[in-house]
Amino acid sequence: MLVVDEDKMRYSNVQKEEEEIMNSSSNSNNINMTIPKVQTIHNHKQPKDETSSTKRRLFGLQGLIAFKEALITVVASIVVFIPFGFNENSLVLVPVFCVIIANTLSTWTGVMNGTIVVLGTGVATLFCYLNFLIIPHRHWWITFITTFIFTFIIASLSVGRRWFTPLAVKKCLIDIAILMYFSPLHDKNQQLWENFVIGLMIMASITIVGMLVLPILSTRLFVDKSAKTLDSIRHFFRGVGYQMEARINSEEPAVLLVKNYSFNFPMFPETIDNQLMVLDEDNNLKEFKDNPSNLNTVDASILESIKASDTVLLPPPSSLSPQPSSLKDSNGNVARLPITRSTGMDRLGAEILTPTYSEFDETLDTPTISTGQKRKKAVLTSSIKIPGEKELHEMDNKLTNEINRLTLLLADSRAEKWNATLMPHFEQLLSLLEINHKQLLSIKLSVQHGFNPLIGKEIILPMLPLLNSMIEEIYLQIGFMVEVIRKRYSPKDSPIDSKQPDGISLSKKTRDLLQESFDETEALLTVSQEMYKQVVGEYQKSNLPTLPASEITKVHFFIFGIFSFSRQQCKITDIIYQINCNIRRYTTSFEIIQYGFPIILLALPNYFYSHAIRIGRVFSNRESSLKQIFKTSVEYFYNLFFANKKWQFPLQLSIGFTSAVIGFWYFEGRRYNEFVVHGVWACATVGLVMSPSLGATITRGIHRVIGTLCGALLGFVVGIIVDKVPTAPKIVILMLVTFVWVFNVAFIQQDVRFSYAGAVAGLTYIIVAYGSYQSFSYYIGVLRSFHIVLGVVWVVIISFFIFPYFTYRKSKVALYEITSNMCNTFIRIIENGLRVDGRQITDMEQEKLNQEKENQEIATSIRNIRMALSKQKNSLYDIRSELLLKPKTSSAPYFEMIEILSRTFTRLVATEASFHSIFSNEIILSMNPILSSLNQLLDELKKSNQDIKTLVYNMNRPYGDEDIPKVLADDFNKLDTSFQAVRHKLLRKKILFNLHPEMIQFGSGMYCIRDFIKHVCIVLRAFPKIKKDRRSKSIPQYDHQIEMKEINQDKTTTTTSTIDIPLNNDNNIKQQPTEIPSLVAPPQIEEEKRNETEK
Structure with missing residues (x-):
């Protein structure tokens, strides 16, 4: 029997644990936006888990990348010790650039980076040669002009290029600084030759080691x-x-009676959204402890029985809980439940099928519950280990990290042009995996938040055997999919295999089993829909109280999520087979040699050939006059260098680099006691650190200083050690420390937030340690650090005073555009899904074609919103760096807005999933009374777009002092009231069950509309803070909570539900959820608003 006291004790421990977590998490004001890894919310001390995590880090994909980078750097550093007769300072650039460009997932990406370095070296060598040939040394000041013009040109040409990228520009600037200004003047031709050979050495080191040692292609790694x-x-x-x-x-x-909150339905892997969902759970647990009176209204007899008894006894099955064996399909035939691999399995043997990669420390023992009657459905016993909250969090974090890694691999795979046919399949597969992940999170949160006890007993419990059967079937399906991927099975494989006893190949058997499993899943879905229809019908015939529409739509949302997840597996299987049909089966090295190297060798000829063809077409056109050709040429150069203010950053870079060269050129080599001027380090810093935005420049400058100090310190220590030992051990020590150091900083390079700091730490150690190889100097590390700081200060000054570009200003407009696109896409989804124009379906085939076209356009819009939102997330740290220069400002509102928009975006995608299919004429006609309220809501949503626009662009508000969020919430309450009235009318007529199973999807859509409108209201409340760049005192805390009314038609009572979004604040104090009676602010708050406006 299930003892209530033990459950209360266990739940109390969970509450204490959650409170400790929330207290510890409230001390952090920074949000991890870009790091692929997800920080686990539950900080349990488990040495075993930490050890396994460290092993996965060292021996997983990150460890492989770090090992290859360290090995490439060590191999490249060998050239420093070989007596080529080259300048030693120039030879050090070989391992230095290997540290910069070798931290890649794919061998082919490393080869491309090496090619780009060679291209930049060749362009710089040619430019320097022309200057040496044309300009005499006594007029060397003229080169400042040519360098300025050349820097502007190459910076302009590098935008959006495949080969001449910003990496090539940086290599050009470094070579120009070394060859033309900060190297001895004798034998310039020899220096030019050495410089080009060094570029080839960099490419050779990456290519040879990458091809021989664990070659990897991103496309194959993506599949694995x-x-x-x-x-x-x-x-x-x-x-x-x-x-x-x-x-x-x-x-x-504790589960069934906890207050029912609006649980999240995220669809795409966003680290912030995952953290906020966990914070929502923690808030719910804390509020339940602090205010246990906020519970759903339940039958008094249920509460009384819990108080009076030490155990909870389930009532015997009634007519309201039909058994699966009595189900009939739409034709009146007895429905057959597939039991071959589902409900027919022995539950006691399920222990071996429990996830093997994690040992569940928390076991929920659920003994058999006696009901007085024998049940045909076997229940869980204590022999099955049930994953607790901690284990599910670990699974969620692991899955999120894996999807983030797939995203990086997909971006890297695009460089393999010969595998372009795989890219659409990869995109579809990744999109479906992301949706699967977020649907699982929604199902998990709905289970954790619980349902109304009456719903759990009368609706969910009768369907439990079917849901469990579906889970087991899907578990088996995905297992087959994994086998198909790992074995590279394809429909093109021969169905005959003489090695098998029955002569049938494993590929054919697996494909047949998958098809059989899909058929059984479809049968389960059909039976589940019929069963839900019968359950609802029986409930309507009873005298049980009418359930609130919000609770019913939540159940619809939960069931529809499981159904959608189940149906998507067939699509995933089709994509997997298409990938296996198109993927190449050669060895990785052979594939790169056969397809990659020809691309490199023919890239430059193809570029000149294509441009020659275009120019020839212009001149060969008889209608083209000399004037027309001149006009076309001017337009071409204008679009290339000046359109859309393209000239600002190239001009900024040209001024910064040329001014640094001029200043340090006149002082190069001057000695002041032990201090010697080395201008090349400061000039290289300008070229490497300067970025289009001021925030990115400051961030890179800080990372460069930190990385330089760390690398210089280690290089200084190693230099002291090697200065005391003979030559042979000296080389061994240098290379050994190089491998260990580069291997460690490679992990930092893989963290997007600190990637540049890790690279600078690695290359600075090489410059300092290898620079002290022949003769140790105590000042080389100090001098380099000093010049790096000078370069960073200079580049920040140039970026701030000459054509500064502030990311936070542009971000305000971008956030408005994202919000506007979300609202417009939402309106389009609703209008298309519910056919608000009143049209009826006459030709189903034509309707399907129109629906498919509309869905594709909506999917494109959602994809664009997602890309724009991701771009804004990447710019958050640049915004924070910029606002450091502005007193009394804070970047917190931007972080908060991105959090809110991420949550709103997940609701948008959930809405699209709910209204993706075509509703029948019957359900559209039944819900016709809500169209008036729905159109009013959509019109108000359009007003909200205009209201944000007036705020961002400092325009006059067309609606005066109207509180748009409040009106929006009121309009939704009207829609909710009309929907409940229609539902109540259908219930009284006992015909609501006839609309099932379509009603499941429709109810899920209504739940999504409710959630989306709530979050739009929160976005509208948050925009004024973005406008002021700081936390506005005029926006009270409770503005983050939107009131939605729920009307119980039978009892004619009104209740309210709120949604809370935990936001960071400047004082690192967690905001607690607060219940408010309405959206109207108290008089004193209104007075504070007026005073703030006057100020």
């Missing part, structure tokens, strides 16, 4: 990691299913 991600999804799905069954069967009071 997809199998691992699918395996994590199946374990996560099954773990959530186990927890669902345990909670529903046990009916724990």
Whole structure:
């Protein structure tokens, strides 16, 4: 029997743990936006888990990248010790550039980076040669002009190029500084030759080591990691299913009676959204402890029975809880439940199928519950380990990291042009995996938040056997998919295999089993829909109280999520087979040699050939006059260098680099006691650090200073050591320390936030340590650090006073455009899905074609919103760096806005999923009374767009002092009221169940509309703070909570529900959820607003 006291004790421990977590997490005001890794919310001390995590880090993909970079750098450093007769300071550039460009996922990407370095070296060598040939040394000041013009040209040409990228520009600037200004003047031709050979050495080091030692292609790595991600999804799905069954069967009071909040439905992997969902759970637990009176209204007899008894007894099955064996399909035939691999399995043997990669420390023992009657559905026993909250968090974090890694691999795979046919399949697969992940999070959160006890007993519990069968079937399906990926099975494989006893190949058997599993899943879905329809019908015939529409739509949302997840697996399988048909089966090295090297060798000839063809077409056109040709040429150069203010950053870079060269050229080599001027370090800093935006420049400058200090310190220590030992051990020590140091900083380079700092730390150590190889100097590290700081200060001054570009100013407009696009896409989804124009379906085939076209356009819009939102997330740290220069400002509002928009975007995608299919005429006609309120809501949503625009662009508000968020919330309340009235009318007529199973999808859509409008209201409240660049005192804390009314038609009572978004504040104090009676501010708050406006 299930003892209530033990459950209360266990739940109390969970509350204490969650409070400790929230207290510790409230001390951080920075949000991790770009790092691929997800920080685990539960900070349990588990040495075993930390050890396994360290092993995965060292021996996983990150460790492989770090090992290859360290090995390439060590091999490249050998040239420093070989007596080529080259300048030693120039030879050090070989391992230095290997540190910069070798930190890549793919061998081919490393080869491309080496080619880009050679291209930049060749361009710089040619430019220097022409200057040496034309300009005499006595008029060397003329080169400042040519350098200025050349820098402007190459910086302009590098935008959006495939080969001549910003990396090539940086290599050009470094070579120009070394060859033309900061090297001895004798034998310039020899220096030019050495410089080009050094560029070839850099490429050779990366290519040879990359091709011989563990060669990798991003396309193949993407496929392999997809199998691992699918395996994590199946374990996560099954773990959530186990927890669902345990909670529903046990009916724990702490779960079923907890206040029902609007749980999240995220669709794409965003680290912030995951953290906020966990914070929502923590807020719910804390509020339940602090204010246990805020509970859903339940039947008094249920509460009384819990108080009076030490155990919870389930009532016997009634007519309201039909058994699966009595189900009939739409034709009146007895429905057959597939049991071959689902409900027919022995539950006691399920222990071996529990996720093997994690040992569950927390076990929820759920003994068999006696109901007085024998149940045909076997229940969970204590022999099955149920994953607890901690284990599910670990699964979620692992799955999020794997999807983030797939995103990086997809971006890297695009460089393999010969595999372009795979890219659409990769994009589709990644999109479906992301949706699967977020749907699992939604199912998990809905289970954790619980349902109304009456819903759990009368609706969810009768469907539990079917849901469990579906979970087991999907678990098996995904296992087959993983096998298909790892074995590279393809439909083109021969179905005959003489090695098999029955003569049938494993590929054919796996494909047949998958098809059989899909058929059984479809049968389960059909039976589940029919069963839900019968359950609803029986409930309507009873005298039980009418359930609030918000609770019903939540159930619809939960069930529809499981159905959608189940149906998507067939699409994933089709994509996997298409990938296996198109992927090449050669060895990696052979594939690069056969397809990659020809691209490199023919890239430059193809470039000149294509441009020659274009120019020839212009001149060969008979209608083209000399005037027309001149006009076309002017337009071409204008678009290339000046259109859309393209000239600002190239001009900024030209001024900064040329001014640094002029200043340090006159003082180069001057000695002041032990201090010697080395201008090349400061000038190289200007070329490497300067970025288009001021915030990015400041961030890179800080990282360069920190990396320089760390690398110089280690180089100084190693220099002291090697100065005391003979030559042979000296070389061994240098190369050994180089490998260890580069291997460690390579992990930092893989963190996007600190990538540049890690690279600078690695290359600075090489410059300082190898520079002291022949003769040790105590000042080389100090001098380099000093010149680096000078260069950083100079580049910040130039960026601030000459054509400064502030990211935070542009970000305000970008955030408005993202919000506007979200609202417009939402309106389009609703109008298309619910056919608000009133049209009826006459030709189903034509309607499907129109719907498919509309859905594709909506999907494109959603994809664009996602890309824009991701771009803004990447700019947050640049905004924070810029606002450091402005007193009394804070970047916190921008971080908060990105959090809110991320959550709003997930609701938008959930809405698209709910209204993706075509509704029948019957359900559209039944819900016709809500169209008036719905159109009013959509019109108000359009007003909100205009209201944000007036705020961002400092325009006069067309609606006066109207509170748009409040009106928007009121309009939704009207829509909610009309929807409940229609539902109540259908219930009284006992015909609501006839609209099922379509009503499940429609109810899910109504829930999504509710959630989206709530978050739009929060966005509208947050925009004034963005306008002021600081936390506005005129916006009270409760503005982050939107009131939505829920009307119980039977009892004619009104209740309110609120949604809370935890936001960071400047004082690092966590904002607690606050219940408010309405959206109207108290008089004193209104007075504060007026005073703030007057100020």
